[in-house]
């Protein structure tokens with residue numbers, strides 16, 4: 001029983017009600033208007049629905065990393081929108097949508113996406129979409145290199161989305177990427193194409209690919225320059241001004257923290273930083289303005305592509321999770337690998353990615369399972385391990401240690417309040433809170449945006 005004046009903050013934490021709404025209880029800092037949403041597993045945690053739910057109350061929605069390797073499905077008034085590069089606020093009138101410099105932008109793919117949402121009746125113009133002028137461009141040569149490398153790697157391939165994401169980030173770091181603003185400056189464009197092709201044509205020769213013709217690439221880029229430059233702007237300044245005006249900014253992460261280039265299951269990761277701090281570097285906003293960090297995780301775990309996955313299953317539970325959870329990739333259509341919730345990884349990521357609270361998705365997929373397991377530690381070479389080791393070899397040899405919890409009778413599907421959920425479902429959620437050390441603020445119980453229980457924290 002919670003005493004008066006004390007708010008249940010999640011299932012496990014209690015705080016005085018008056019400060020609960022104003023304070024960020026985990027970091028003790030005054031809550032600013034802003035929220036960063038990140039995935040804390042290997043992507044596909046259901047961030048799209050949570051971001052859409054939060055976007056309704058936000059003024060600005062910002063992408064800060066990744067590219068068109070991401071796929072977000074939104075269902076609005078019965079209409080399905082498949083977004084990849086465009087921030088989720090684009091489907092709502094009156095929101096400013098921003099693509100930050102931390103993103104790698106495939107302009108052809110962006111235009112196709114813009115055309116497709118326009119066809120669905122959405123307005124897209126420089127009034128509601130701004131792209132950072134210092135954003136690197138994904139070019140056809142990046143996509144080709146991504147695919148050539150994966151083909152060459154054979155069974156040791158990363159299992160990338162083949163969108164050229166890795167090669168573009170490599171060029172950015174190596175200081176030879178063509179960026180949005182270069183399209184408006186002849187001198188700069190010539191020089192960047194020169195630097196880029198000096199490198200790529202040598203590399204392509206090694207793969208037996210034909211060299212890229214610089215003047216043809218320039219013509220292709222100039223043919224899209226006008227349309228792209230319309231949207232270009234100094235994102236760092238726009239965000240700083242909006243923040244000073246007290247506008248609410250929502251940062252929309254892509255992929256998940258276990259795919260982070262530094263902290264993930266390297267080398268089976270994406271090429272960007274996917275933790276919350278990337279929202280500052282990937283837009284130019286001050287880190288102190290990031291606000292509340294919401295980590296989204298599924299009530300179980302999935303992964304697409306190659307790489308270690310300690311709690312992966314291949315039995316009838318895996319089949320249940322894959323079929324009931326519709327676990328197929330939004331971008332590539334590949335089947336997702338499925339397994340139990342891994343509290344070691346989730347707890348580790350909550351610390352390193354700066355997570356304040358959790359949004360737990362797809363709890364309904366666990367309906368009707370008799371028993372549930374949560375991974376609470378690993379065995380490695382006869383020792384107990386309580387964190388993800390840094391090498392892929394060790395990660396691949398981890399044996400999960402499980403705790404077993406009873407499943408629940410009845411269903412949590414479409415529950416919109418915690419009180420409607422069976423006791424064992426509530427206990428499962430409480431155990432996740434205890435093990436990760438973070439409150440569950442939001443529970444999603446179906447793909448419908450309304451089937452969302454805001455149970456605690458700043459969103460309740």
Ligand code: IMP
Pocket residue numbers: 042043044069070071158159160161162163164165166254255259268269270271304305306
């Ligand atoms: P890349 O980002 O295309 O280079 O792919 C690198 C790894 O990240 C592969 O294992 C992909 O399956 C994975 N990946 C990239 N984007 C996503 C995503 O949005 N959801 C889930 N996995 C992703």
